[in-house]
Amino acid sequence: MSQRQESSTIKQKLAAGLKAWRFGCVLGVFLTVTAVLGWRLVDLHVVDQAFLRQQGDVRTIRVDAIDAHRGVITDRYGEPLAVSTPVETLWANPGEVDPDDPRLATAASLLGINEARLRQRMRDYASKEFIYVRRKIQPSLARDVLALGLPGLYSRQEYKRYYPAGEVAAHLVGFTNIDEQGQEGIELSYNNWLSGVPGRKRVLRDNRGHLIRDLSLIRDARPGKDLTLSLDLRLQYLAYRELKAVVQAHDARGGTLVMLDVSNGEVLAMVNQQSYNPNDRTSLSPDRLRNKALTDLFEPGSTMKPLAMAAALESGEYQLDSMIDTAPGYRRFGRFTIRDHRNYGQLSMTGIISRSSNVGISMIANDIGGDVIRDFYFQLGLGQPTGIGFPGEAVGVLPMSSDWRPVEEATLSYGYGMSVNALQLAQAYMVVANGGTRYPVTLNRRDQPAIGQRVLSEKVAAQVRGMLREVVENGTGKRANPALYTAGGKTGTVHLVGANGYEDSQYKAIFAGMAPMDNPRIVTVVAVDAPQGGDYYGGEVAAPVFARVMSDALRLLNVRPELTAVEAATQTPGKSGERG
Template structure:
């Protein structure tokens, strides 16, 4: 017997219908949402694509650096020696640039780079967003380059160091690298003082790096501090001119000149030969970078005799009335012989300096002892740093021993067996010029009088100054007399030291002195390395440079002439035959 399936009730049919309808509604809503989203995606990526891209481009927030320019370096009167000028740096986004763009040839020509190298770099760094193309060019060149309209090339403001005095002040001022960090000279020793602190700001930029607008300042840029040097640019120029002229005239290896203010210890001029142009370093010779006035040492020779004489007078064992018998004109120490130019016989202390007698000063040194002379030299600043903080400064050698040999005492008195730099020698002579006070030397202009300490009595300083004046008027330094002014100083001629010891045929010609003698204002040291030809003595090569530089410098400083032109001509002494 067949059983029939029970028929769904009316309620069951209603529930089933409701479920089907609800499922249809859900699916319908789902399909509508999917359709709406699909349409919106199509709308965003097809219909409104350009609009949205532009909106994204102009809403890129970035943080930019604000460049801070480096502090200015000036001479004592405000004349610029180093300034930072605004320039443009060209850069590129290789991802936006076609390395095969024919306009790159014109761009390379405008900015002065190799076209092939430029195309190669754009290919190699195609995944990067930033590369330098040419740093720190003139704004006009940057404008001309950007006017070519090559995609992916931009510029930004930077600063470039410029040195108005060029090679004249190069060794003292020094220079910076491309990022304006000090590399040599004052630029290096005062780098922290001169360096600025960059600022930061939020900006809106597009994807090509173009500025839309500034948003907010995070930190303001702080420029570097200015630096005023003690240098007088007028004196620096004339010193450089005269030193360069004598080096060229005598075909010398080089030379050095240092000029100090007697009353303050400020460096008024400091020049060297050979020099270099810090504005054009494409073929820079590293050998020319040294400021030889402070980095190079030499034996000072006879320029030390006045200082040894000051030690003798300061000891109280000698006076101006003392007479020294220098016969027979030479002294023998084993295999070593000290000689004078000729046999001078009995000499006063003044004549020992005037005649530059090695025998006379060595006899005094052996009587005094090496310790006394050595300690006196040290009090004058020899054998120790000058305190100027110049990079690469050489301290020099001031010998010291428990037991001095007679030959060591003798050579110490006339400047052998020791070494100094030109600045140290000028500082020592400054104490003679100002009445016996040693002042610290300074490369920056002083705002108040310096504090010094007395190293000899004023009487002794004046007595030695008189000796130096007579050495110029009737002795080895007669060619150092400047026109219209009195002067005092001492010559020196020493063998240069090479890899194998003293060079027999190569000399350093030196003159150290002061002017005017009634009230000295300036101390100057001149040293010329390896002059060629027949003239190589300090009195022949260095002394004339001193005369020209000091005469012009005193006139520039408005120092009243002591002599008329007629008196100066009449006072010029005849050649004594001694060269020093």
């Protein structure tokens, strides 16, 4: 074999060997990759199956909350006072939103928010996955915004509190915050009762957060419990209308009206001025939030005289036909002098009340002693909480002394040196109206008969009611006569108390009374703060409100009129010459 042939043979062998080596390498790599992939498949589907499935679920399965609506608040006949309606909340994943997207301008315009502020928020929270864009809006508005097709913008259903009665029942019902947690009134005091318990469910979402389908229910939502109040919305509207009218007519600082059912202590109406709209609190001032009927205290003035008289008659020291000489029409206690409107001379027990005699009632008080009057006031519910559990309720001041001075006994008998709220005063008059039983007052409708405590004999209660009727028919309360019904009550006019003591030219006009007198059904207290102009006495400002409210309220409650139209015409209210 020549050298050239030998060289060619060697090359052929080397080529064949190299080809075999390459084939072996490729085959080895292929087999190795196949083995690795095979092992990985086994690892994924057998060894790490549970772990990987869990991780997949974490990335696609979410646990969403199911909102529970808050309980409904209604009046005694089922008329809604507070309801929760379904709304939509828009939220965004800023990481998915382009802050420069021109559609953001349209979205901001539809939502009524600042466009520049919206874009800046998307930039500031780009590392976050959730921000609110606009909470609790109408579903139709949410649909319009979502129709823009903005990436990263989503919605969820929530509930929003709505108050159908608006400002008419605002102070009593109160309101919630945006998360439906009670902030004022009944909404606050019954927050736990009204609040629902949210539910939870598993849902499947894609990598952009879109809902694919519901998977399973973890816990169903439990709505809040409903609450039925003792309030009669018809009477509430009526009382609010009349109180607002008198406050505007006299350019007064404010006012309060409370109406009680004398048979069980239920609050039928409770209104205040000034009020607010709980559905729109954008310009709400804090001074309008107070339920003045419960939070504001005042000296009740002459409205306490009938109650002091009841204490005297109940003590047995005085009888209905007892006479008191009030001449010369004033009394001096050191540097302190109390006066009547004029010198009435001899007055009967009824005359002392109908003439609103400070001298007469103070003489009786000095005779029976301060302890007798004070203890009776306390039995009526004064100087202690009413027990209704309303937030911010003021207790009031009922003085106590181990050694009463004559001037302290005197002022206690005509309502100075003490303080009450309007509901406490109404509760005290309720005892006289129903024959002597004190029932716990309540804002909830009673489903069972009320259990009361007798604090006054029926005989004395009837005698005092006769005095109160005389006040309206011939005394300081002539303008409190309701059409077609008889009424009884007492006027009161007291100085308002300011930061520096009594305000010389500012008064509170008060009337507390009941009707109809053959069988009292309702007790109402009216108080008007700082009426301006020439009229500021209780008989001139508060009594006419009482007359209009009671006349309409008794008709709404189907109470049979006591008087004929002819008899009612002779009762045309006029100004009394007396002041109380």
